[in-house]
Amino acid sequence: MQTQVTEAGPFERLLKIQLGEEELEAAKTVAANKLSKQLKVKGFRPGKVPRQIVERMVGADKLRSEAIDEALPEAVGNALEAEDLSPATRPAITAIEDIDGGGVEVDVVITLWPTVEAVPDFVGREVEVDIAPVTQEAIDEQIDRLRGQYATLEDVDRAAEEGDFVMIDLSAAVDGDVIEDAGATDLLYEVGSSSFVEGLDALLVGVSADETAQGPGVLPEGFGDRGGEEVELLATVKAVRSKNLPEVTDEWVQEVSEFETVDELVSMLRHNMNEMAKATARNDFQDRVMMDLAEDLSLDLPQSLIDTEAEASIHNLAHRLQEQGIGLENYLQITGQSQEDFIADSKTQAIRTLKTRVLLEGVAKVESIEVNDDEVLEAVSALASQAEMNPDELFRQLESDGRLDTLSDDILRRKALEAIMSGVVAIDEDGNTIDLEPAPADSDDDNDFDSDEAKLESDSDKEVEESPEE
Template sequence: MKSAVETLNPTRVRLTVEVPFEELKPSLDAAYKKINQQVSVPGFRKGKIPARVIDQRFGRGAVLEEAINEALPKFYNEAVAEGELNPLGQPEVDIKELKDNESLSFTAEVDVRPVLELPEDFSGIEVEVDAVEVSAEDIDESVQQLRERFASTTPVERAAAEGDVVTIDLEAKIDGEILEDGVASGVSYTIGSGELLEGIDAAVTGLEAGGEATFASELKGGSAAGKEAEITVKVTAVAERTLPELDDDFAQLASEFDTLDELKADSEKRLGQMKKYDQATQAQERVLDALIGMIEVPVPEKLLEDEINTRKHNLEHHQLGQMGLDLEGYLKAQDKTAEEFEDELREQAVKGIKTQFILDELVAKEKVNVGQEELTEHLMRRAASSGMSPDQFAQAVVEGGQVPVLVGEVARGKALAVVVEAAVVKDTNGEAVELDDEDEEAETVSAESSSDES
């Protein structure tokens, strides 16, 4: 077999392959055997029909077609290996010539990974990230959120006011018809929380138990998500929320600490760790953006279109479905036009593909290896984010043949960590940011989300 590679553009090649007919013999033998098992000819036992009889009864062309279909993948893969190509997706194959007992020639056009020129080093990358600063307001807000969790409620016989917890029944109508999924009873709602429908706070404020009101609001979910409905709300009970006093007794009630000062100190420590994690993630994202800006990365158009379609399908049929929204309702909620959505989707897809190409090239350049412990830790994180147990997730990964995908995600995260370590990262105060081992975990997690995009 002889093959030649013609570069059509930086991401697409055409392979021309010539195969001597004798190399087709194993596939021809397999074709005769397969046809033998599928047909019957009077006077011959099944599986014992001579080749010449098959040619006479069913045509030599049918045998050749079966043999070529069986042989083409093998010859194509040999040509890919010979040309040292990294194909993306399935090839478009065209049989150029087939001479019985002489030769076979075909072409195969396929997208390939572009050859990238990476920088010699990454010390020229400089990014700025938010400084890690925990204010007194941050601490107070954290303690207040904890305080809210331990609030108590007391039934009252008065009109509902801001901050009260009301028990309500809801009924939604469109064009005078009650929606099948538009009725709810015994719903607990804190006035002013903004957790239900727009306009409900004004509707229930001032109502006592037994009172009701009607208002118009756009539905956030359900069969009529995004449509305006007439909402009738009836208050069945009003309760006053009482927050615990901020003192040592509260600290002992809400935590393992004996004093309020110890609780606040712990809140400050946790907030600092969270902000440092966020800072590391921000550093990784900005270094990645800078890296993408430094490298010319051509994107195969078909791969891009496939990626856009995949993202759109996942959004419409998985994410939005769980939220009870369709695409039209989603766009309305996001205040985006269809054109803006398509442009944003394309931009995200382009970035995802470029990210994967660059990080995979870095993995090869840096000779990044993935250990079993690293893969297990990554699997545990992915399982947690998917809502599955580690055993369930691991089984799904193995059965779906996705282990190499997870290995690739970890390797890309490690490769990106190499770049972040070499880059100059400063905070908004002009101070150099040193990322420790725990921060690198944040980088790996963020890198995996980038690779998932492509």
């Protein structure tokens, strides 16, 4: 076997492999043996048909083609090892031609993982980011949500309005055939919540107790094979109940939380909402930084690498959707995307993902960032804790699967990202520096806030209470 390597483009190599007639003859014997297992020849057991008979039955060209397919994987593997090439994608065979002497010459394109020697400057780079202000209106909405958890329901003698609760019996039918799983009896439903069947809210507005309303509806997409199907809804309203919210007083705050006054509750909400806004801004800031640096990175990605990354992304999405009982075609319909636009967006995202990965690896190289054994062991211990496994057992499993290097690469890229984020500067639209760091975790006030927020979150699980009947 003879090999020759030439450059075919940025991070691509053209590997020419010549297989001699002797190598093909040996491959023909193996190929004939495999083909004989599929043939039924009188007087011979499957897999025991002589090569000459196999060749006569399938044809010389077919056997030669099968022999080339048989010989190529090992030949390509040996050539890659001899030339010290590590493909980032599956090697692509672009041409097979006969040569003098009865052998063949095969052209194989090898795509290598991209690397960079220089990265865009990031130390001192200013990137604009917005922190959404916490308004009094937003705080009031949070308080109203809390009030809603402690609201009571009271029967009213009027037509239902948005925000009311109604007790209904509901059925859905198609051409008069009732769909059993789409109905409900004694369903307490909040009008305007859009939480059940599309069309139900519009149907219930203006309907009073002991009245029946009928109209069109659409089953939700998650409703099995019938998701998205148009139906005829029939709702019988048994009762209309208004929601009475408690008055916001110091006494009410003391009853539903660990705070003493309304001002303390508002202060806690403002603090936590500011921290949430800051956390959102931090994530947005990181995304903008990486997008800016990736755009400034001088890098031509091989198309085969982009296609492979996009295909992997689409495959993973399809698998996740399948676990939820949703097909990819249904997903495209739900999201209003054409297949062409979806594939184009996937490739755009693939380019961004690949450039980000190469950028982080480039930063690690330029900044001499390394990963030591202790960091790998710490990461394994954290993974073991999440999986409720013994760390030593998980380490051995990752080592045997060859995944320790992948874990180490993940740690390296994380450290590179930390180096980038420590060097860039967040500014507002006026050019003023913004502090995006979270409030100190050891602050007494902050600990009180966290504790009380947890208390409120646990209280928020309560359902709306109904007023006792007189």
